[in-house]
Amino acid sequence: MRALVAAVLAGTVLLQPAAPVFLWDASGYWNGTQSVLRGGSTFEAGYLSLRGVLTSFVYLPAAVLVELTSDSLAGVAVLAQNAALIAVIGVVLLPRLVGLWRPVTTPVVLVSAAGTGVVLRGFAPFPLMDIWVAALLLTAALLLHGRSRWWLVAAGAAAGAAFNIRPAALLPLLLLAAAVLVARRSSGLWFAAGAVGALVPQFLLNRWRGTAWLPFPEESGALTELQASYAAYIVRYDTVIDDEAGPRLFFCSPGMADALEGRAPTSFSELAVTFLSNFPHALLFSAQKIGAALHWPLSTPYRIDEPGLDGLFALLITTITVVGAAFLLRHGLRARRGIALEQVAVGLVWIGSLATLVTSATETRFAVLLVLVGVAGLASVADRRPDLARGGSARRWVGWTLLAMVAVYAVGISGLGHPVPGIVVLEMCTGG
Numbered sequence: 001m002r003a004l005v006a007a008v009l010a011g012t013v014l015l016q017p018a019a020p021v022f023l024w025d026a027s028g029y030w031n032g033t034q035s036v037l038r039g040g041s042t043f044e045a046g047y048l049s050l051r052g053v054l055t056s057f058v059y060l061p062a063a064v065l066v067e068l069t070s071d072s073l074a075g076v077a078v079l080a081q082n083a084a085l086i087a088v089i090g091v092v093l094l095p096r097l098v099g100l101w102r103p104v105t106t107p108v109v110l111v112s113a114a115g116t117g118v119v120l121r122g123f124a125p126f127p128l129m130d131i132w133v134a135a136l137l138l139t140a141a142l143l144l145h146g147r148s149r150w151w152l153v154a155a156g157a158a159a160g161a162a163f164n165i166r167p168a169a170l171l172p173l174l175l176l177a178a179a180v181l182v183a184r185r186s187s188g189l190w191f192a193a194g195a196v197g198a199l200v201p202q203f204l205l206n207r208w209r210g211t212a213w214l215p216f217p218e219e220s221g222a223l224t225e226l227q228a229s230y231a232a233y234i235v236r237y238d239t240v241i242d243d244e245a246g247p248r249l250f251f252c253s254p255g256m257a258d259a260l261e262g263r264a265p266t267s268f269s270e271l272a273v274t275f276l277s278n279f280p281h282a283l284l285f286s287a288q289k290i291g292a293a294l295h296w297p298l299s300t301p302y303r304i305d306e307p308g309l310d311g312l313f314a315l316l317i318t319t320i321t322v323v324g325a326a327f328l329l330r331h332g333l334r335a336r337r338g339i340a341l342e343q344v345a346v347g348l349v350w351i352g353s354l355a356t357l358v359t360s361a362t363e364t365r366f367a368v369l370l371v372l373v374g375v376a377g378l379a380s381v382a383d384r385r386p387d388l389a390r391g392g393s394a395r396r397w398v399g400w401t402l403l404a405m406v407a408v409y410a411v412g413i414s415g416l417g418h419p420v421p422g423i424v425v426l427e428m429c430t431g432g
Contacts (some may be wrong), residue, residue, distance in 0.1 A: 002109060006087040009113045011059065013083040018075030018124040022238060026126045030074070032056035033063045033127070045207075048317025049219040052164035053201045058126045073126060082124040085131060090116030093138050096375045100145070100343050101331040107383035115375035119317065122300050123365070129165050130301065134369040136162035137172055137353070141345035144180065151189040163195075164202055168360055169221060172352030179348055183341045187191050226270045229264040230361035233257040235285070235415040236292040238359050240304040249303065251292065252418040252429030256285050263341075264426050268359060284411070286358045290342060291412025293357045293367040294318045301365040315409060319372050322405040324377025325350070330397065331380060346373070 022030045026260045032046020033056050042048065046056040062077035069077075090113035098112065123131050136158045143155035158175050161167045173195065181188035199215040212219040229238070233256040238249040259278045266273040275282040295314040298306045332339060332347070353369045360366065420428055 001106060002091050005109055006091040009082040009090050009117050010087040012117055013086050013124045014079060016079070016121065016125065018079045018429050020075060022074070022078075022127060023241075026128055029055055029106065030063075030078070030127045032057065034066075036060065037063055037067050041203075048217060050169065050217050050223055052217060053205045054161055054164045054198075055129060056130055058129065058165065062127070063213070072091050078127045079125050082126075083406065085135060086114075086116055086120045086124060089120070089131070089135055089138075089372065090114075092136060093142065094372065094379060096142050097138065097346060097373070097376045098380045100142075100340070100346065102380060104160065105383050108379045111379040111382040112324065114281065115378060116372065118370050119159035119320065120368075122298070123368075124204065125302065128301060128365065130365040130368045133162045134164070134165040134372055135167055137169060137349045137369060138346070138372070140176060141342055141349050144176075144342040144345050145340070147155070149187065152184065152190035153194035153197070155180075156174050156191035156196075157198045158194075159191075160195035160198030163326065164199055164215065165224045167216065167223075168356050168366070169352075171355055171359075172349045175348040175352045176345055179341065179344055183344075190277060193404065225266045227360050228266055228268050230424075231271055231427075232260060232265050232274050233426060234361050234424070235418075236295075237363050238297075239301075239363070240303045240421075241299070248422055248424075250429075251425040252419045252420055252424070253285050253288065253415070254418055254429060255281055257426055257429035260426060262426065264370050271359060278285060285415075287408075287411045288356050289362050289417025290354065291318070291408045291410070292369070292415040293362045293364055294321055295412045295413075295416060296364045296367075296371075301363075316410070317371055318409045318412065319405055320378060322408050323401055324374030325370075326397075326401040327377040327380050328373065 002371060008339070017027075028045075028047045032051075034050065035042040035045040035320040036056055037144045042056050048056065059078060062074070062081040065077040065080075066074050077169055094112040094116060097107050098104055098108050120131055128129065140155045140159035140162065143151050145151070146154075154336060155176075159169075159173045163173045177188075177192060177195065184191075201216075202215045203213060206212060206214065206216075208220060209218060217223075227412075230250075233253050235251040235253050237251075237405075239246070239247050240249050256278065259281065260274065265274050275286070294317050296308040297303050298313045300313075328346075332343065350370065350373050353367075357366055418429070
């Protein structure tokens with residue numbers, strides 16, 4: 001049955017048009033992958049001074065298909081590879097996540113598949129890394145269900161690969177590593193070994209380039225400085241398609257820009273100091289970043305304005321994320337047995353991803369993992385009559401969940417009130 005559901009899900013995703021051309025980040029990822037097969041400098045083509053070396057291998061299956069056929073099929077090949085991944089997420093990963101709390105039934109699989117198709121369909125035509133990073137982090141958490149050292153090695157390798165593909169996954173990786181070491185003690189070192197193994201290609205590239213023995217691209221410092229700066233006063237960043245003003249669209253927080261008094265932070269330690277010294281305004285700003293990250297336009301991962309439809313889709317994504325997370329939280333709180341490591345791991349990956357939205361120049365696609373966990377939460381009650389309508393505590397739970405959903409949606413709207421197109425500097429965002 002699952003094979004049929006996966007085939008239908010992949011086929012549905014494949015019905016949309018393939019991308020005629022890859023732009024911006026997608027272009028860099030694709031060019032790097034093609035250079036692996038065609039020769040030339042993968043370092044230059046894939047912008048590996050800023051990106052992890054594994055980014056040039058994620059779409060290797062699609063690139064091989066193109067080499068065997070024609071360049072004109074690049075869009076179709078990428079669409080097919082991403083459709084296969086989306087099917088795996090919807091039919092395998094999310095039902096297994098639900099299975100950490102309750103038995104997996106056919107309705108659970110169907111809701112997981114349908115929800116995954118709805119939220120990830122727009123990502124399928126483009127060779128981006130977001131859904132791959134989310135899948136790897138969820139895989140790492142789920143693999144901790146195994147007890148042998150090889151399960152730990154595999155979990156560490158998945159988390160390490162996610163970090164190399166998207167350095168912003170560092171916090172989820174560190175949280176997972178800490179949880180494994182606490183729960184499994186010395187055996188947790190196998191998780192660390194797997195993570196280090198996944199980073200060996202980056203170590204080797206750095207040594208070949210003559211840079212430091214660190215698992216980061218060599219120009220990560222400059223990118224970190226830019227991210228820390230923008231994270232202090234930018235609510236969200238969008239990449240716009242077909243806009244005469246250019247692809248960049250930033251949403252500013254004039255209040256935070258004013259509070260910086262002309263000097264933006266240049267490191268994450270300075271960013272932390274900035275947030276702490278501007279409390280409680282920084283708390284509202286953080287909430288705006290999270291809410292705005294869930295305001296997905298219908299064309300996510302890019303932005304093509306569709307008035308009306310964009311607002312409805314943003315409401316749908318926010319509802320899925322908040323209500324689904326509330327269901328999983330309730331499962332955890334009502335568990336009669338102790339909480340297992342893999343359940344804790346899912347929560348830590350979720351928390352780490354949430355924190356990443358606050359500490360970066362957030363884009364909507366950075367919230368993919370949060371949305372997928374929300375889909376799993378909704379699937380967890382697919383064939384059950386929720387007990388939330390019975391009893392005073394249950395009714396209060398419903399009320400607080402709906403209030404949280406409305407609050408997240410509203411605060412997201414408030415954070416998108418100051419758009420600035422083009423390249424932005426701090427002075428352009430101040431209220432004065």
